[in-house]
Amino acid sequence: MPLANTSTSVPVIVDNEKCIADKGCTVCVDVCPLDVLRISEQTGKAYMAYDECWYCMPCAADCPTGAVTVNIPYLLK
Amino acid sequence: MDDILDNQTEVSCDVLVIGGGTAGPMAALKAKLANPKSTVILLEKANVKRSGAISMGMDGLNNAVVPGYATPEQYTKEITIANDGIVDQKPVLKYAQTCYSIIEELDSYGIRFQKTANGDFAVKKVHHIGTYVLPMPNGETVKKALYRQLRRARLLISNRFMATRLLVGDGRIAGAIAVNTRSGELLVVRAKAVVLCMGAAGRLGLPTSGYMFGTYENAANSGDGYAMAYHAGAALANLECFQINPLIKDYNGPACAYVAGPFGAYTANNKGQRFIECDYWSGQMMLEFYNELQSGNGPVFLKLDHLHADTVGEIEDILHRVERPSRSAFHAGRHTDYRRQMIEMHISEIGFCSGHSASGVFVDEYARTTIPGLYAAGDMASVPHNYMLGAFTNGSVAGKDAAEFASGYELAAFDRGDVERERERVLAPTRRDDGIPPNQIEYKTRRLVNDYLQPPKVARKYELAQQRFAEVREDMERTMIARNAHELLRALEASSILDCADMAAHASLYRAESRWGLYHLRTDFPEKNDNDWFCHTLLSKRAGRMTSEKRAIAPYVVPIADDEKKLYDKQRVGARAAV
């Protein structure tokens, strides 16, 4: 069976102005228990690559520049 | 991104601890301290810094046995009654006798516990009979404090490795196989002793929101530990005693009567009336909760709006900072304010978890499973109602005993074919060009769990579930596809979840009575039947097949008087007077 790309809105937002991933930071990617954050090859900034979030917030708590906002996933908002 | 590398490494150690959440770090630390020259590896699917149930800390100890408030014997009695008599008391008593020294140890790590003006621990009453809840004013620091100890002891930590199977040889444990979650590379760890600390099976039922990762338990806890123990041939106890928790509706935080209760908050019905006498989580309490939800008095709420605004502020300060801090964003989005409205509650998805109920890998008072050299601690081990302090305490017990076991043995030999077969199983989804992705396999399994396994339980529904699970299994084995290492992680988790679903069905069908209130409410056998079922059930894999058997309850070391046995059956307000 062929696969489709179904879009979902992701709960975690990274402020590209504040994110210093291009200077080597990977803190949020490292701490996430669900391993859903990555550094974008295009922008050099962190982003949510997989919509599989426990909205637990270590990513936001540990980000050195306060770039991460965790929202409640739309399905349960 | 997340490209799959076809690679395999092998390492050896004395003690391997799998799962670096709560019990695991403590087990690894104690094993290392017991024998500083030994090699101890702590293997974690996520990152030990922020993994497990306590990733953002905890607001308190739910089961602290503190001298002056309660004795180990009183605690053992309370848990025996709360768990409907089906309790091996020795491990519970051992926990109760040991946990105070662990509180002192945590205190020495810099974790503070609430004290009275006299400097004594300020323990609160939440349970039906005794007083066991100890708040942690700087509870958000738990994980950091623990991590510092691991660094100091120079433990070997392997993050982002998901264990998938255990290796057994010479009639004892030989090691484990793990998969790197970012590359799919295999790691074979040979070990003289292995401690399983992989938490609850938290991704079994589907939250009513439909969001697959909105589970009560840390969603990384997909039941891999239960599945691994099963495939290795270890016995699992009382899996039909599901975990079901009262939560905020749609939000996966406990409504937290344990925090708010001592301040005067309580669980109420739609009339704002209290209907249960005690907010301590037990199957019997959950049954009253469920009954109220279904009745004309439903739904159920957490009521704080009668409290002074300053008191509510104090409660919010705890609830919005620790444990599940996204709670404040959730309430803000719904425009709910504890000061003005009652907060709607609901019941959680089902899971296995001894930390909250009693479903876990069978262990004795030394955290030993039925396989020599294999240990289990925390939510996945069978010590009932064990919570966070139980994970720390029994992790400590397991680590020490595992170190001693390891010092008496060489590495066990094992069948190399087992590694080859596991390698094929793991990588199969990566070798297909086309098929069903892991999220659909998982969603379907969990949707079926909700449809058929969620109590009340009925045999015919369970048999239908088994048929559907077999169909999903066939799809999984033949057609599941993983296009990168991250999808492979989810694919392996989907397989654990399906194993747990099968175990939940098998164990529930076996116990032909009702027990533990809602946790094992069988409408086709509505009564408790002590004549035939006052026993544990043990599930294990024998000659490739799932089997269940009875196991007698060891004679109580703390006797329970007849008039005490039913104390947890009288949860409804007024029930005590009526009986």
Ligand SMILES: Cc1cc2nc3c(=O)[nH]c(=O)nc-3n(C[C@H](O)[C@H](O)[C@H](O)COP(=O)(O)OP(=O)(O)OC[C@H]3O[C@@H](n4cnc5c(N)ncnc54)[C@H](O)[C@@H]3O)c2cc1C
């Ligand atoms: C929301 C919530 C609130 C709670 N509140 C309280 C409270 O206030 N007081 C209290 O006493 N108790 C509380 N508890 C219970 C308590 O937190 C748990 O009982 C305890 O932390 C469990 O510890 P554990 O080590 O068994 O599991 P966890 O701490 O969850 O650790 C399991 C670890 O195993 C890892 N893992 C899973 N699978 C694999 C694999 N295949 N390979 C490698 N690693 C793996 C996970 O990533 C995780 O780090 C709460 C639990 C939850 C979920």
Ligand code: SF4
């Ligand atoms: S932690 Fe913050 S700064 Fe670092 S990569 Fe993540 S978002 Fe960027």
Ligand code: SF4
């Ligand atoms: S909220 Fe938790 S699960 Fe979600 S991205 Fe942040 S750390 Fe990961």
